[in-house]
Amino acid sequence: MVPSHIGWRISLNCVFLVMRSNNFGGHIGLSHVDSPFPNLHVFDISFNTFRGNLPLQYILHWKVMMTVENNSDLNYLSFKSNSSGFYYQDTISMVYKGLYMEMSGILTTLITIDLSNNNFKGKIPDALGNLKALKVLNLSGNSLTGQIPFSLGNLSELESLDLSRNKFSGEIPRQLTNLTFLSVLNLSYNNLIGSIPQGSQFDTFSNASYEGNAGLCGLPLSKKCGILDRALPPTSTFQQNDDDSTHLLDWKFVVAGYCSGLIVGLIIGQELFWRGNRYFVCGLRIRGSKQRKGLKRKHHNREK
Known part of the structure; x- marks a missing residue:
């Protein structure tokens, strides 16, 4: 379990919250702060044993993630100790577009959520589509169910989406073709069915993005839609x-x-x-x- 006092004292000013690869577990409970993590840019709790539903109560308050900044001024956030002494880190380790890397500074426009490799279950809340400044979303390696929500098509700045190794069902929403900056997509090993949307960035993804979904058809897969690939009973x-x-x-x-x-x-x-x-x-x-x-x-x- 994560001690209840961790992070709450700095929740108003916290920009990076990285707790990946620990033995933290249990449910993520509500804090006593009215608006937890409003300035959060990076939220990474991957490779733990958290369970329950996705922390919607926090997602609704991540105000920085809801506002698309002007990219004309490229500002970097460096990792140095602050005056309060509560937060110090020389570098930050994170997975960006499927690659593990360490950074000593990061663009303020890079907004990342990584909840992968935990025991989260239930559906993706539609409110996640309000985080329009999000660049990287990784929910892989959980037990999430239901359909991929149409609201993810509102993440206009998204560059990397990984929903692999879950239990998602239904068709791939065609609204995802609106993500014109999407360069990494991984929907493998779910229970998805139907034809793969065509157009925009979806024309650039390979078979690896969809493998492990026996019900999918259409390019880039060799299975054509409307044609049975097995003998009649x-x-x-x-x-x-x-x-x-x-x-x-x-x-x-x-x-x-x-x-x-x-x-x-x-x-x-x-x-x-x-x-x-x-x-x-x-x-x-x-x-x-x-x-x-x-x-x-x-x-x-x-x-x-």
Whole structure:
């Protein structure tokens, strides 16, 4: 557990809060300060065992993270001991765009949140989309669930987004294509489905950004949307019986038609046959009568 007194005395002026790679754990509770960390630029509590939901009660008060500064004047924050003696650090270690680095100074415009590799659960609060000055957001290696909120598309300054190794579901919001400064994206090993949004920075990301999501399709993946990549399931016995009965019914119609045609053909043939025979019999009768008349005439002539 993090002692409750740590950081609260300097919460109003704290610019960097880095507690990565310790054995801190438990829930992040509410402080007694009305507006905790309003000047915070870097919040890094990665590689600990914090649990529970994401600390929304703090996110709502990070005022510096909500305001986009003018980049014309590049100012650096150096890490030197202050007069109160509460904070001293010669360098700061952090992960920036997936690279671990140590810095002795940092741009005031670099706004970073790193909550990776803890035991946070639940959904990403929509209020996270209010931190419009955010440059780096890393929530990887937790047990976060639900859909990726559309509000992340409001993070217009975001350059690096890592949501890998969680339990996110649903489709990738198309609002993320609004992040025109996004150069690093990692959504791997979740339960995401549907087509990958196209356009803007999304045309530059590789397969590694999406691996481990069996339900995703579209470029840059080789799996095309709308095409099954597995064999169709075997036909059930019920379907096979239906098919067999259908074929049997078809054959019955064929046989019935054949037999009907055969019977009609036999009747017509028989009728034609008997008509021909009647004419033949009549011809024979006429001939016979003529022959008998000829014989009678011959006999009559002899008697004369």
